[in-house]
Amino acid sequence: MTAAYAVHGDVAVISLNNPPVNGLGLATRQGIADGLAKANADGAVRAIVLTGAGKAFSGGADIKEFGSPKALQEPNLLSVILAVENSAKPVVAAIHSVCMGGGLELALGCHYRIAAPGCAVALPEVKLGLVPGAGGTQRLPRVLGVEAALNMIVSGEPVKSEFIAAVPGQKLFDKMAASPESLAEEALAYARSVADARPLPLVRNLPCKHPKGDAYFQFARNMVKGMAKNFPAPAKCVDTVEAATKQKFDAGMAAEREAFIHLMWTPESRALRHLFVSERAASKIPDVPEDTPQRAIQAVAVIGAGTMGGGIAMNFLNAGIPVTMLEMKQEALDRGVATIRKNYEAQVKKGKLKQDKYEQRMAQLTTTLSYADLGAADLVIEAVFEELGVKEQVFKQLDAVMKPGAILASNTSTLDVDKIAAFTQRPQDVVGLHFFSPANVMKLLEVVRGAKTGKDVLATVMTVSKKIKKTAVVSGVCDGFIGNRMVEQYGRQGGFLLDEGCTPEQVDKAIEKFGFAMGPFRMGDLAGNDIGWAIRKRRSVEKPGMKYSKTADLLCERGRFGQKTGAGWYDYQAGKRDAIPNAEVVKMIEEHRKSLGITPRKISDEEIVQRLVFALVNEGAHILEEGIANKASDIDVVYIFGYGFPVHRGGPMLYADQVGLFNVVQAMQRFAQNPLDDAAFWQPAPLLARLAAEGKTFN
Numbered sequence: 001m002t003a004a005y006a007v008h009g010d011v012a013v014i015s016l017n018n019p020p021v022n023g024l025g026l027a028t029r030q031g032i033a034d035g036l037a038k039a040n041a042d043g044a045v046r047a048i049v050l051t052g053a054g055k056a057f058s059g060g061a062d063i064k065e066f067g068s069p070k071a072l073q074e075p076n077l078l079s080v081i082l083a084v085e086n087s088a089k090p091v092v093a094a095i096h097s098v099c100m101g102g103g104l105e106l107a108l109g110c111h112y113r114i115a116a117p118g119c120a121v122a123l124p125e126v127k128l129g130l131v132p133g134a135g136g137t138q139r140l141p142r143v144l145g146v147e148a149a150l151n152m153i154v155s156g157e158p159v160k161s162e163f164i165a166a167v168p169g170q171k172l173f174d175k176m177a178a179s180p181e182s183l184a185e186e187a188l189a190y191a192r193s194v195a196d197a198r199p200l201p202l203v204r205n206l207p208c209k210h211p212k213g214d215a216y217f218q219f220a221r222n223m224v225k226g227m228a229k230n231f232p233a234p235a236k237c238v239d240t241v242e243a244a245t246k247q248k249f250d251a252g253m254a255a256e257r258e259a260f261i262h263l264m265w266t267p268e269s270r271a272l273r274h275l276f277v278s279e280r281a282a283s284k285i286p287d288v289p290e291d292t293p294q295r296a297i298q299a300v301a302v303i304g305a306g307t308m309g310g311g312i313a314m315n316f317l318n319a320g321i322p323v324t325m326l327e328m329k330q331e332a333l334d335r336g337v338a339t340i341r342k343n344y345e346a347q348v349k350k351g352k353l354k355q356d357k358y359e360q361r362m363a364q365l366t367t368t369l370s371y372a373d374l375g376a377a378d379l380v381i382e383a384v385f386e387e388l389g390v391k392e393q394v395f396k397q398l399d400a401v402m403k404p405g406a407i408l409a410s411n412t413s414t415l416d417v418d419k420i421a422a423f424t425q426r427p428q429d430v431v432g433l434h435f436f437s438p439a440n441v442m443k444l445l446e447v448v449r450g451a452k453t454g455k456d457v458l459a460t461v462m463t464v465s466k467k468i469k470k471t472a473v474v475s476g477v478c479d480g481f482i483g484n485r486m487v488e489q490y491g492r493q494g495g496f497l498l499d500e501g502c503t504p505e506q507v508d509k510a511i512e513k514f515g516f517a518m519g520p521f522r523m524g525d526l527a528g529n530d531i532g533w534a535i536r537k538r539r540s541v542e543k544p545g546m547k548y549s550k551t552a553d554l555l556c557e558r559g560r561f562g563q564k565t566g567a568g569w570y571d572y573q574a575g576k577r578d579a580i581p582n583a584e585v586v587k588m589i590e591e592h593r594k595s596l597g598i599t600p601r602k603i604s605d606e607e608i609v610q611r612l613v614f615a616l617v618n619e620g621a622h623i624l625e626e627g628i629a630n631k632a633s634d635i636d637v638v639y640i641f642g643y644g645f646p647v648h649r650g651g652p653m654l655y656a657d658q659v660g661l662f663n664v665v666q667a668m669q670r671f672a673q674n675p676l677d678d679a680a681f682w683q684p685a686p687l688l689a690r691l692a693a694e695g696k697t698f699n
């Protein structure tokens with residue numbers, strides 16, 4: 001049952017009942033339609049209350065129906081809203097907790113609305129690259145005024161019901177209940193009070209005008225231009241609300257419908273909907289059932305108070321979980337604590353954190369030089385130097401002191417988690433938790449599943465990641481895990497492009513125009529070029545003969561490590577992050593090219609983008625086939641949340657799907673002909689070749 005029906009004296013109550021947020025799936029919509037018919041047919045019923053059971057009035061569309069024909073199946077939401085409007089008996093929406101998207105549109109179709117305080121009200125469709133599709137753009141301006149409505153529609157952000165109730169002249173809520181608890185009773189009383197009112201009021205009949213008309217909408221268009229960069233939906237929101245002010249209701253509805261259907265088919269909306277579903281799907285691990293028992297995590301220890309350790313500790317302090325930080329020397333501890341303080345103080349200064357919250361957080365942080373002080377922690381995260389010998393020392397000591405059942409995690413970015421687990425007598429308790437720098441800011445967390453990692457450990461860390469507001473993706477054990485293993489191929493292509501004729505600036509600009517937050521060379525300067533240098537040195541031992549451009553090594557030999565040395569691929573002024581092209585670096589690249597006997601050629605932006613992005617795609621396909629990633633969408637989530645991949649393109653795997661895998665393979669075959677590139681790498685991964693041949697997609 002997804003909509004319950006009950007009669008209380010002379011009032012029928014239809015209660016949406018589709019947990020968790022009463023999504024308006026087909027069965028729920030049918031339940032509303034049936035309830036309305038029943039109430040109208042029952043002579044004893046004088047009025048109808050429409051409300052939501054549990055934790056919401058309604059959160060809107062049912063995400064299980066996203067992109068499926070079920071979403072359009074009759075009764076679709078438009079028909080249900082029409083049925084509500086056409087009810088011969090008054091329908092009162094009793095709104096609480098969450099009233100969003102289709103839920104708000106449904107409420108706007110009701111004759112009256114009573115709301116509880118504390119309810120989050122929104123039309124968030126723009127966040128999925130859409131406009132509201134069931135009258136939201138036409139009815140909300142009629143009850144809230146054009147400007148307030150457009151702000152809500154264009155931002156998609158929730159507004160609390162009590163704020164809306166305070167808007168002068170608003171007609172969204174006819175009445176506010178005293179509290180969420182009293183809403184049901186008050187709604188019944190209110191329904192009785194309007195039971196005989198005729199004609200029944202309809203939002204569609206209210207006037208909709210803006211006194212400044214064209215001038216206001218021009219202003220609104222200019223305002224959304226910035227945020228609409230790469231996304232067509234915000235401008236369409238302005239168009240449809242303008243239609244509400246200039247056209248009859250039905251014509252406005254038709255304009256909204258047209259915009260909705262148009263946007264539904266745009267790659268940008270597809271990308272946003274893909275990410276919305278993928279982010280939620282990433283927390284589900286195929287062979288770890290949702291009811292897997294979990295371990296309680298009430299206290300955390302962090303080993304190493306360097307760049308990563310401090311940021312990792314902050315995540316837990318922010319979530320109210322006490323942290324003990326261990327270092328080898330007091331000075332290192334002091335430095336680590338001072339950095340944490342500095343970060344928090346900067347937030348206080350910007351008004352993002354209250355002074356008392358800051359103090360509360362710092363009070364939860366203790367430091368120690370002794371492993372004996374860590375025994376009580378439920379989760380310990382190691383973030384010491386990236387050397388297996390150092391990790392061995394640390395994990396042996398942890399094995400000796402940590403209580404049974406504690407989770408032992410490593411933040412290693414390249415080392416073998418199975419080897420680290422083998423340093424302990426409890427490999428089932430060991431897992432990789434690969435945070436990204438700065439760890440207190442970046443949303444991505446790669447959870448590295450060792451061969452023996454316990455399912456309860458995985459389930460627990462996925463829950464913990466939500467608590468500390470990270471988006472976690474599970475990766476199997478391999479060098480670089482999902483993200484860095486792929487980025488190595490991307491970086492390698494960047495190097496070849498320099499050898500063949502590009503400047504770092506040209507490569508960065510091309511990929512930034514595609515939408516990346518930062519090109520590979522600016523990214524190298526930010527992360528430190530010495531990190532890649534160390535990896536390449538290791539590679540030359542492990543995988544001798546792997547082809548790569550030597551320009552990055554030459555750069556490092558000159559001490560140009562990036563922003564931290566004020567010089568890398570670009571120059572940096574003290575305290576600034578603007579990348580200034582450097583003629584010496586360009587000369588260095590040219591001389592190296594000459595030494596290889598290469599005649600430079602002009603390389604198009606299109607080739608640059610394809611080589612960089614398809615390198616990610618091909619390695620991603622290998623990763624998927626090897627089972628390192630559970631699903632293609634996990635790879636997309638890693639790239640969006642950890643590597644600045646353009647959101648409007650939905651991640652490398654979805655982008656490849658949208659380009660067409662056949663076309664991707666064709667391009668790879670072309671790149672393989674280039675003698676200066678790595679022909680072996682460009683052999684399409686077997687999975688990619690198969691999908692392309694069968695006309696299928698990754699996602």
Ligand code: NAI
Nearest residue numbers: 304305306307308309327328332383384385386412413437
């Ligand atoms: P870091 O050099 O800034 O900090 C390491 C800290 O560990 C130092 O303060 C050092 O005193 C301490 N330490 C070393 N041996 C220790 C021991 N035996 N006991 C206690 N403390 C010890 O290094 P960073 O950048 O924080 O990296 C730490 C780990 O995080 C490495 O495994 C690294 O690969 C990984 N990582 C680093 C990222 C980055 O961008 N820096 C990103 C993701 C992971």
